[in-house]
Amino acid sequence: MPCMLIDPSQKYGPYVPLKLDNRQWPTKTVTKAPIWLSTDLRDGNQALACPMTSEQKLTFFRLLVKCGFKEIEIAFPSASDTDFSFVRYLIENNEIPDDVWIQVLTPAREDLIRRSFESVVGAKHVIMHMYNALCPMFRNVVFRNSKAQTIELATRHTKLIRELADQYATSHGMKFRYEYSPETFTQTELEFSLEVCEAVKEVWGKAGPGIDRIIFNLPATVEVAPPNHYADQIEYFCAHISEREKVIISLHPHNDRGTAIAAAELAVLGGADRVEGCLFGNGERTGNVDLVTLALNLYTQGITPYLDFSDIQEVIDVVTSCNNIPVHPRHPYAGELVFTAFSGSHQDAIKKGFEAQDIRHVKNAANGESQMWDMPYMPLDPADLGCTYEAVIRVNAQSGKAGIAYLVKQHLQLDLPRKMQIAFYKVIQDISDREAREVTIEDITTAFRQTYHFGGPNYEGRLVLRSFHITAEPSPHSTNDDGEPSDERRRFDGTISVDGVLRVIRGDGNGPISALIDALRTHLEIDVTLREYLEHGVGGGQDSKAASYIELVATTDDVKETRRASESWWGVGLDSDIVASGLRAVLSAVNGVIGDRELPELKLSIGSNVTCDKSHVSDVIINALGLELPRRLQASFFEVVQRKTHESDGKISHDDLSRLFQDTYGYEVEDKGKFSLGDFHFERVDGGGPLFKGEMEIEGVVRKVTGEGNGPLSAAIDALLSQVEGTLSCREYSEHAVGEGSDVKAVSFVELVYESPGAAKKEAAWGLGSDTDITASGIRAALRAASRLDVVVKKA
Numbered sequence: 001m002p003c004m005l006i007d008p009s010q011k012y013g014p015y016v017p018l019k020l021d022n023r024q025w026p027t028k029t030v031t032k033a034p035i036w037l038s039t040d041l042r043d044g045n046q047a048l049a050c051p052m053t054s055e056q057k058l059t060f061f062r063l064l065v066k067c068g069f070k071e072i073e074i075a076f077p078s079a080s081d082t083d084f085s086f087v088r089y090l091i092e093n094n095e096i097p098d099d100v101w102i103q104v105l106t107p108a109r110e111d112l113i114r115r116s117f118e119s120v121v122g123a124k125h126v127i128m129h130m131y132n133a134l135c136p137m138f139r140n141v142v143f144r145n146s147k148a149q150t151i152e153l154a155t156r157h158t159k160l161i162r163e164l165a166d167q168y169a170t171s172h173g174m175k176f177r178y179e180y181s182p183e184t185f186t187q188t189e190l191e192f193s194l195e196v197c198e199a200v201k202e203v204w205g206k207a208g209p210g211i212d213r214i215i216f217n218l219p220a221t222v223e224v225a226p227p228n229h230y231a232d233q234i235e236y237f238c239a240h241i242s243e244r245e246k247v248i249i250s251l252h253p254h255n256d257r258g259t260a261i262a263a264a265e266l267a268v269l270g271g272a273d274r275v276e277g278c279l280f281g282n283g284e285r286t287g288n289v290d291l292v293t294l295a296l297n298l299y300t301q302g303i304t305p306y307l308d309f310s311d312i313q314e315v316i317d318v319v320t321s322c323n324n325i326p327v328h329p330r331h332p333y334a335g336e337l338v339f340t341a342f343s344g345s346h347q348d349a350i351k352k353g354f355e356a357q358d359i360r361h362v363k364n365a366a367n368g369e370s371q372m373w374d375m376p377y378m379p380l381d382p383a384d385l386g387c388t389y390e391a392v393i394r395v396n397a398q399s400g401k402a403g404i405a406y407l408v409k410q411h412l413q414l415d416l417p418r419k420m421q422i423a424f425y426k427v428i429q430d431i432s433d434r435e436a437r438e439v440t441i442e443d444i445t446t447a448f449r450q451t452y453h454f455g456g457p458n459y460e461g462r463l464v465l466r467s468f469h470i471t472a473e474p475s476p477h478s479t480n481d482d483g484e485p486s487d488e489r490r491r492f493d494g495t496i497s498v499d500g501v502l503r504v505i506r507g508d509g510n511g512p513i514s515a516l517i518d519a520l521r522t523h524l525e526i527d528v529t530l531r532e533y534l535e536h537g538v539g540g541g542q543d544s545k546a547a548s549y550i551e552l553v554a555t556t557d558d559v560k561e562t563r564r565a566s567e568s569w570w571g572v573g574l575d576s577d578i579v580a581s582g583l584r585a586v587l588s589a590v591n592g593v594i595g596d597r598e599l600p601e602l603k604l605s606i607g608s609n610v611t612c613d614k615s616h617v618s619d620v621i622i623n624a625l626g627l628e629l630p631r632r633l634q635a636s637f638f639e640v641v642q643r644k645t646h647e648s649d650g651k652i653s654h655d656d657l658s659r660l661f662q663d664t665y666g667y668e669v670e671d672k673g674k675f676s677l678g679d680f681h682f683e684r685v686d687g688g689g690p691l692f693k694g695e696m697e698i699e700g701v702v703r704k705v706t707g708e709g710n711g712p713l714s715a716a717i718d719a720l721l722s723q724v725e726g727t728l729s730c731r732e733y734s735e736h737a738v739g740e741g742s743d744v745k746a747v748s749f750v751e752l753v754y755e756s757p758g759a760a761k762k763e764a765a766w767g768l769g770s771d772t773d774i775t776a777s778g779i780r781a782a783l784r785a786a787s788r789l790d791v792v793v794k795k796a
């Protein structure tokens with residue numbers, strides 16, 4: 001069975017290096033783009049098992065024009081009717097822009113040359129491209145021609161092309177240029193290639209400077225030597241061809257050794273002016289040189305390529321749908337994975353690179369300097385090709401903390417502290433190890449939200465901050481240990497939801513965070529110590545928020561041991577108020593600390609009932625006052641009760657409880673409150689709702705007010721609104737009857753929401769009203785609720 005040889009020299013010989021003294025190309029650098037010719041519609045097309053249909057060729061042609069190609073080889077028209085008709089279609093349907101030269105390929109055969117000319121009749125600018133192979137193998141085996149016969153074949157057909165070009169130029173006003181390809185150039189004796197090209201040039205006889213230059217296209221028909229050898233051959237040819245100024249030297253590299261890009265780049269240094277190739281390197285066998293890569297290699301050196309791949313995805317889509325060959329995921333610049341880092345150290349460098357670049361760009365912009373791209377592992381800004389940064393970092397088991405932190409920052413705007421990055425990395429690593437797959441951005445953000453109970457009601461933990469007040473308290477010690485005046489202390493007084501039950505907790509500390517930690521210790525037996533606290537701003541302007549990060553450790557008897565504890569819990573908080581953001585971060589971490597652990601029950605006793613909850617409180621109100629509290633009012637009052645009973649260790653009598661209720665919501669009490677109702681009536685407005693007209697006593701002064709609404713209550717609230725700054729709205733309303741017979745009256749429950757002008761937060765309060773008239777009872781309840789809010793009254 002055949003296999004690879006131990007000694008391959010028995011089968012394959014080395015290329016023969018060119019003896020080129022004083023070669024120039026190694027010390028040259030490229031400074032401008034070559035002329036490009038796309039041979040996708042000829043060479044690429046011929047290399048497909050199913051050549052393109054006319055529709056596909058047309059779509060491809062339009063793409064090439066859009067990308068900026070000014071020379072396009074559109075067909076081998078004598079090869080098939082499809083190719084011939086395609087050329088006709090482009091010409092007859094004015095598809096070819098005036099500044100684009102179409103090129104057609106023909107062998108050195110009279111019938112095929114004539115047919116090729118027939119195909120291009122009517123085109124404005126045509127490059128006639130003729131080829132014949134020159135190397136010994138082709139001379140001896142394929143053509144069975146001597147050197148002289150080979151030259152004669154090339155010159156005889158060049159002469160014919162010249163005659164036909166003159167003829168068609170005269171008869172059809174067309175402009176022709178001529179390209180001659182000494183096929184198999186790189187395998188041919190250099191002197192012989194030169195001899196043939198000189199002869200062709202002479203017979204063509206029309207080579208001149210500028211646009212009249214004859215094109216000698218020197219193909220690496222099969223790539224059989226390293227790229228430096230091609231560069232040597234091109235430099236030699238450029239140096240020895242006569243009338244160099246009347247010649248365009250063109251390259252046509254194939255990729256058999258996988259070095260077509262290098263060969264083209266070095267051969268351009270060797271003196272070539274033009275490159276023929278295909279998009280993404282399609283073409284016979286291993287393909288032609290890839291023009292996308294060549295152009296973008298120039299671009300990333302700061303050289304304008306004069307080809308536009310700003311929408312690389314569109315280019316990929318068109319090319320792959322026409323060729324039916326996918327672009328390799330690792331294809332330079334275009335592959336799905338080329339702007340993606342999976343591995344940890346790469347991600348780390350990219351994250352740091354972006355951060356440093358952002359800072360540098362701001363500085364450069366301020367100094368009027370250019371915003372140079374300089375990023376680890378990324379030679380090109382994906383945005384230049386219409387790609388987003390979305391896929392730059394992707395996560396699997398090879399990834400590290402920095403990449404994950406980068407994605408959290410991108411998608412949640414949170415710049416995690418280093419130690420928290422490490423903590424969260426473990427969470428993600430567990431997922432990727434367990435599931436042995438790529439971890440998506442959605443996986444990461446969901447895991448983050450779940451771990452830190454971050455991002456709305458769906459992710460709430462067992463403990464949730466509902467409301468709080470921080471007050472300053474004088475320190476019990478007038479001086480500290482150094483004899484300096486002691487700072488004020490802070491008191492946290494807030495409501496948190498604990499497993500769905502509102503709990504009022506209080507605590508003291510040096511600052512709001514330590515006060516909350518103290519409250520958690522006192523009321524819920526959660527004993528933790530703060531180890532690290534960091535915060536940063538998120539967003540700007542009115543919508544800016546503060547993000548806080550907290551690390552907690554379990555408190556031990558030994559302070560040093562506590563600080564050194566290996567187990568810790570991180571939390572995150574985001575809020576427009578920096579204090580609230582820190583407090584949320586504490587609860588986020590505490591949710592991690594408590595896990596499923598049982599928390600001590602609320603100690604609230606009403607009368608002799610020792611463990612009461614909000615339903616017991618509501619029962620007392622029903623029994624004492626006959627009021628059926630709406631569900632949310634029950635929760636709100638339960639909070640009031642807890643706050644009231646703090647000083648009495650959670651104890652309250654039945655009577656005190658009903659009095660507390662009446663005083664709080666203004667139910668059947670003497671005190672009228674800040675807003676109270678005088679005489680009023682409603683009028684009907686044509687086509688509208690009721691119009692409230694009446695008197696309201698506001699801060700002791702009677703005002704005449706009017707207001708419109710969909711119903712009586714909203715009209716009255718509108719009248720009230722006309723007297724205050726900010727906005728007021730009704731969040732909940734309910735009512736029921738109390739009493740019997742002639743004593744029956746309506747009791748209304750109203751929750752109002754108030755937003756004072758410029759206030760970041762809304763305030764809400766309940767109020768109660770009772771009256772024999774149900775409308776009056778509702779309005780009284782609303783005014784009572786307003787009395788409990790910090791409403792700013794307009795000047796009378």
Ligand SMILES: CC(=O)SCCNC(=O)CCNC(=O)[C@H](O)C(C)(C)COP(=O)(O)OP(=O)(O)OC[C@H]1O[C@@H](n2cnc3c(N)ncnc32)[C@H](O)[C@@H]1OP(=O)(O)O
Nearest residue numbers: 043046076078079080107108109131132133142143183221
């Ligand atoms: C390196 C390249 O990519 S070059 C472009 C290759 N593209 C094509 O070949 C296009 C598709 N080809 C075709 O459609 C056909 O080959 C045609 C229409 C061009 C010619 O078809 P046929 O006349 O049947 O010839 P066939 O396909 O067998 O080609 C071989 C003949 O052409 C000759 N020949 C090969 N290249 C050339 C050339 N550049 N100039 C002149 N004759 C040539 C061969 O010597 C051989 O001649 P022979 O029959 O006298 O021995």
Ligand SMILES: CC(C)C(=O)C(=O)O
Nearest residue numbers: 131181183184219221
């Ligand atoms: C016709 C020539 C230029 C060719 O396609 C080749 O040599 O690969």
